[in-house]
Amino acid sequence: MNDSTWGTPQGAGYRGAPEFGAAPAGPAHDVYGAQQTRPMPIVPDVPDAGRDADDRNREAAHVSGPLFRDEKPQEPMAAPPTPPPAQKKRAGRDLRAAIGVGVGLGAVVIGSLFVVKAVFVGVVVLAVVVGLWELTSRLKERKGVSVPLVPLAVGGAAMVVAGYVWDAEGGWIAMALTALAVLVWRMTEPPENYLRDVTAGVFAVFYVPFLATFVSMMLTADDGAWRVLTFLLLTVVSDTGAYAVGWRFGTHKLAPRISPGKTREGLFGAVGFAMVAGALCMQFLIEDGTWWQGLLMGLAVAASATLGDLGESMIKRDLGIKDMGTLLPGHGGIMDRLDSLLPTAPVVWLLLVVFVGSG
Structure with a gap:
């Protein structure tokens, strides 16, 4: 839309307007031009007689705002932040689930302990094997340490049973054989990181099944x-x-x-x-x-x-x-x-x- 159409009256007067590039059409055109160029009347400033002093003060405050876009209005002072409410201490775990699982484990342990001692030894063996599986899995996932689980699990179970049947001597002998089995089993894989893997394996032998052997040794009394x-x-x-x-x-x-x-x-x-x-x-x-x-x-x-x-x-x-x-x-x-x-x-x-x- 070009500038020549802005302010053009609609209806009959519009048909009398000269076309683009045509010569002036005489008086009719002059009349039309007069209508187009008639000046607006100048209205003198009149005091705000109809408004009270409060209205004028509010308008003055509004006008006294920023004159340019890059001027930022003065922001009202923010209220001081209120301190957060004190939070009650909470446990880091689900206490209901923890208590339920604990009671269940206690019932299994005590029931097997006072019914048949051999059943309790089986519970200890199961805990040792699962613990070794968790430990070796985390070592593999997080550190890339490849600890052979099969000799650990078999040897760990043998250590717990040997401690119950042959007391401390049986536990020591089973531990030595388990550590040797870990060293030999790891030889079936490439030699890279051999020392790291067998060291972690021997540590696992001592940390889980060997210490658990003392529980089965207590049971022999x-x-x-x-x-x-x-x-x-x-x-x-x-x-x-x-x-x-x-x-x-x-x-x-x-x-x-x-x-x-x-x-x-x-x-x-x-x-x-x-x-x-x-x-x-x-x-x-x-x-x-x-x-x-x-x-x-x-x-x-x-x-x-x-x-x-x-x-x-x-x-x-x-x-x-x-x-x-x-x-x-x-x-x-x-x-x-x-x-x-x-x-x-x-x-x-x-x-x-x-x-x-x-x-």
């Missing part, structure tokens, strides 16, 4: 079921005390670079709970045991359980994972439950042998 129950109760009570006291009162970090959730207050809770439980267990569950022996045992269990938990946390930090597995809802994997039990087993076995004998 006449009161073996009560010794194993004492070991389980003290470890669970230590972990529970650390969690409860640390969650409620924990403010000082115990090892922030390894496990930020653990606190010194939680460690004191673990020690206190475990010492009380140890005194009760040694006094009423272990034949010839006394309460003061239970206090010492509870202190030792709290220390070993905490170190075991921190040790596995260090492994998971190195691997860049939160849990070793997802088999147990609310808990993670089997290894996430064995972390404090495995290093505590030889401690309790040794203290029981010192205090009341091998049975």
